[in-house]
């Protein structure tokens with residue numbers, strides 16, 4: 001057991017005891033950590049006689065349809081008196097069109113592990129050392145004595161597996177592996193979840209990854225690598241934007257990698273960037289000037305600009321960060 005703050009656990013326990021309806025929300029561009037945590041919490045609360053309303057800002061990624069309880073997401077509007085709980089979001093800007101709904105809930109409970117978490121909500125269980133929000137939620141459910149059924153264990157394992165990049169990123173700590181073992185004991189099937197998360201790609205995804213990887217550019221002697229996803233490349237691959245998941249992992253597998261960026265055109269004046277960094281460059285600090293956030297090694301930002309100006313702003317910041325790294329005494 002990792003030590004959760006007993007005062008926070010008790011405060012969450014009181015809110016759960018006093019309410020019957022819970023609006024459970026993940027972040028926009030939902031990943032398995034946010035949606036898996038939402039679904040695990042929904043299952044635990046429903047088994048405790050509560051009513052739950054699991055939501056993520058649409059669209060709900062189809063890639064995550066293997067998560068137990070997926071068909072329950074975005075089905076029923078929560079009543080106004082429902083308590084809101086959010087999972088894996090470091091700021092209210094991550095709730096997209098659900099933001100206003102969450103902010104007028106009578107109580108807001110926040111469960112998160114982002115470095116960039118600015119502190120919001122009436123009660124916040126935030127641990128930036130947690131390998132995944134799913135890990136933090138497992139510890140919370142255990143501390144509160146709530147049921148953790150097979151489906152919830154599967155959701156939490158999927159959260160942990162994907163947030164550690166398949167147990168490869170530097171948040172793959174003893175704490176993460178212990179959590180994985182406990183979830184396997186609770187009924188999660190590691191091989192099946194790995195197949196669903198990583199080995200179930202449609203041909204369009206392989207084509208998209210090949211096209212973007214082949215067109216990727218290197219700079220700063222290969223320490224900076226970036227790729228871009230435009231409407232044209234999506235059309236050529238016959239792929240949807242959500243199929244870009246995993247692409248950044250290919251870019252950051254480069255031997256000389258220090259910073260990897262993936263730029264995605266999400267509108268005529270909207271560009272999303274995902275950033276990965278090696279130790280020495282703080283990804284969440286790199287994207288902060290652009291209104292973004294995240295973790296030390298993985299972060300992202302949404303820029304209200306077309307691709308070209310957005311790309312040059314971000315790449316300039318990357319070059320400066322790499323320059324400072326070179327100048328720093330080793």
Ligand SMILES: [Mn+2]
Pocket residue numbers: 033034088113132133163
């Ligand atoms: Mn996460």
